[in-house]
Amino acid sequence: MPITAQDQTWILETDHTAYSFGLNAFGLLTHAYWGPRLLTPEDYPPPVMGMNWASFNNPPHLTPEEYPAYHEMKFIEPCLKVTFANGARDAALRFQSAHIKPGDGQTSLHISLRDRAQPFEVLLCYTLYDGHDLIGRTATLVNHGTEPILIERMWSAQWHLPVGEGYRFSHLTGRWSDEFHLRREPLQQGVKVIESRRLHTSHHHSPWFAIDRGSADEDQGEVWFGALAWSGSWKIAAEVTDFASTRVSAGLNDWDFAYRLMPGESFTTPEAYAGYTPDGFGAASRGLHDFIRDAVLPHRHTAHRVLFNSWEATLFDVDVASQSLYAETAASLGVELFVMDDGWFHGRDHDRAGLGDWWPDARKFPQGLTPLIERVNALGMDFGLWIEPEMVNPDSDLYRAHPDWVLHFPDRPRTEGRNQLILNLGRADVQTYLLDRLDALLRENNIAFIKWDMNRAVTEPGWPDYDGEPREIWVRYVEGLYRLWGTLRQRHPRVIWQSCSGGGGRADLGILRYADQIWVSDNTGPVARLGIQEGFSQVFPASVMEAWVTDMEPHSWFNPQPAGEYLPLSFRFHVSMCGALGIGANITHWGEAERDEARRWIAIYKELRPIIQEGDLYRLRSAQTGSGFSAVQYVSKDKAESVLFAFRTLIPDPANLPPLRLRGLDPQARYTVEGFDGARSGLAWMNTDLLMPLLNFDSTLRRIRRVSE
Numbered sequence: 001m002p003i004t005a006q007d008q009t010w011i012l013e014t015d016h017t018a019y020s021f022g023l024n025a026f027g028l029l030t031h032a033y034w035g036p037r038l039l040t041p042e043d044y045p046p047p048v049m050g051m052n053w054a055s056f057n058n059p060p061h062l063t064p065e066e067y068p069a070y071h072e073m074k075f076i077e078p079c080l081k082v083t084f085a086n087g088a089r090d091a092a093l094r095f096q097s098a099h100i101k102p103g104d105g106q107t108s109l110h111i112s113l114r115d116r117a118q119p120f121e122v123l124l125c126y127t128l129y130d131g132h133d134l135i136g137r138t139a140t141l142v143n144h145g146t147e148p149i150l151i152e153r154m155w156s157a158q159w160h161l162p163v164g165e166g167y168r169f170s171h172l173t174g175r176w177s178d179e180f181h182l183r184r185e186p187l188q189q190g191v192k193v194i195e196s197r198r199l200h201t202s203h204h205h206s207p208w209f210a211i212d213r214g215s216a217d218e219d220q221g222e223v224w225f226g227a228l229a230w231s232g233s234w235k236i237a238a239e240v241t242d243f244a245s246t247r248v249s250a251g252l253n254d255w256d257f258a259y260r261l262m263p264g265e266s267f268t269t270p271e272a273y274a275g276y277t278p279d280g281f282g283a284a285s286r287g288l289h290d291f292i293r294d295a296v297l298p299h300r301h302t303a304h305r306v307l308f309n310s311w312e313a314t315l316f317d318v319d320v321a322s323q324s325l326y327a328e329t330a331a332s333l334g335v336e337l338f339v340m341d342d343g344w345f346h347g348r349d350h351d352r353a354g355l356g357d358w359w360p361d362a363r364k365f366p367q368g369l370t371p372l373i374e375r376v377n378a379l380g381m382d383f384g385l386w387i388e389p390e391m392v393n394p395d396s397d398l399y400r401a402h403p404d405w406v407l408h409f410p411d412r413p414r415t416e417g418r419n420q421l422i423l424n425l426g427r428a429d430v431q432t433y434l435l436d437r438l439d440a441l442l443r444e445n446n447i448a449f450i451k452w453d454m455n456r457a458v459t460e461p462g463w464p465d466y467d468g469e470p471r472e473i474w475v476r477y478v479e480g481l482y483r484l485w486g487t488l489r490q491r492h493p494r495v496i497w498q499s500c501s502g503g504g505g506r507a508d509l510g511i512l513r514y515a516d517q518i519w520v521s522d523n524t525g526p527v528a529r530l531g532i533q534e535g536f537s538q539v540f541p542a543s544v545m546e547a548w549v550t551d552m553e554p555h556s557w558f559n560p561q562p563a564g565e566y567l568p569l570s571f572r573f574h575v576s577m578c579g580a581l582g583i584g585a586n587i588t589h590w591g592e593a594e595r596d597e598a599r600r601w602i603a604i605y606k607e608l609r610p611i612i613q614e615g616d617l618y619r620l621r622s623a624q625t626g627s628g629f630s631a632v633q634y635v636s637k638d639k640a641e642s643v644l645f646a647f648r649t650l651i652p653d654p655a656n657l658p659p660l661r662l663r664g665l666d667p668q669a670r671y672t673v674e675g676f677d678g679a680r681s682g683l684a685w686m687n688t689d690l691l692m693p694l695l696n697f698d699s700t701l702r703r704i705r706r707v708s709e
């Protein structure tokens, strides 16, 4: 049993790690330990006692509580802040009961906390997932009383680091077309917040963190890391107190948030995950990758097909004839999935009209989508389609019929982003409309793949005719989104879904319960993309990362290529082969030589796909440091095969590149490495400096194979 209960302490053990807490002498549910798994239950320390510190801080302030509520003299960031009908605005949570629930592939511990004076209960749930060094946590508030309770903050978890100083906080920041920059910064007294107030996960911060003692690297050092499974507004707060306590909390953003919990109702937070590894940031990422592939994704371990997407080649200019031409060319290259992007539906010639009217445009597709789909299928490819269900253009039949269906405040102008407004997915009628439309689309057409987009952040998050607490919208919207997507998935289980939000604006473990893949960035310039993909890989496996080979404008501001030329096709392919390969270039403009080369890379990718999409990922050299030389390696789970990609961008001096050391091989087994002589042990290769003779804007792919004795 991975959970041990003794003397009102609980020890949660995964294969290599442990986490424990219990009741301290004041009866507070208190953290005790988080680190490597120890040998016996007696090895774990008891829950700590916090003493008074003069008359300004009493024990609750000084205690690392598992789920602190605002109460008494406690000024740390609490997980729970509520207001009761009688005007009381604090909560005194006391332990009530605990039980352990074994499940299929997981075991969970449920702790019930009750308030002394108020009839409500907080249920903490800790879940261990077999084979993963991770813990999932949620909290549920149950109103057992006869009056409503106003929830003003309810976070999923607070995680406590061992007492100490010098912690460093790693997180991801960015903006549209420039996502997933890794930042590392020291944590000092005070609160460091990363968040989204945008109603989607956002390009600006990701609901992920890693904390180390200041000196961990890719291969070594203790790392505590976590992620929140939520696709709306969220918050992660890392706090260092003046009493050497470091904790990180994750949950729904409390900014502009309130939720009225009626008698008999309950409210459950999204799940927050966290883990520990002594083996550096690389191991932390691989732990998350395995977990996402094994336990989160709806289509677990599905090999993603090489796709073509028409967006960058055609923009809105789609019709049967031109799309068929792209399809023929794509099929001749070995593409397996043909995706028609924006522009196919009623009135959609540009981004000023059409969103909301989800039926084929009669001018472009007079017989509907079937003739195109049949052509694509006859060419041996599956067919996929772009949608943006949550949005509406004011210039659409839908908006003309239902102007009250969008988020808005009374008597305020409705701020548009990309000429569109946001449908209120909290509303049942909006959900029903979208469900009917999209269900019909999927029933009437042989669609194997959907790219689900969301192209703006929120403004005026109002719901004027809602009879509940209007600030519930932050949760009701995302619940509506999940309900809609979940129902569509259930009705069409074979469809593969991709989450896109103007690129990587909706990348999180919550959406990955519905979407199988993420469109990482609208920036497909290969040099920028190297850095963006690396940041993305902190959290997500390569199978989730769709990456297109494109002709993105060499001169565009976000694409630092040398003026006047595209990078070599091999470089562009190598970059995109690091994820789920796709093509977004205008392939009809490619000459025979380019098509031949593309055909070759696509065939090689299909061979390497299981290693890249399902294997272990090692970041050998960072693309984000600006050194101009980066490398990433993938190793199959059985360690029989591996592949190395190395990239040189612009290094002005004719310097030798620093050597690379391979990782992840079986030290005892013998391997060959393409481009190097002889078969040597994994141990030898991992301790040999490998030099890559690359010129500027050059790249290489090296296959590594285990050889039989």
Ligand code: GLA
Residues within 6 Å of the ligand: 311, 341, 342, 386, 453, 455, 500, 501, 502, 503, 519, 521, 522
């Ligand atoms: C967003 C997506 C793009 C494309 C366009 C279509 O920007 O990120 O990939 O689908 O919308 O309008």
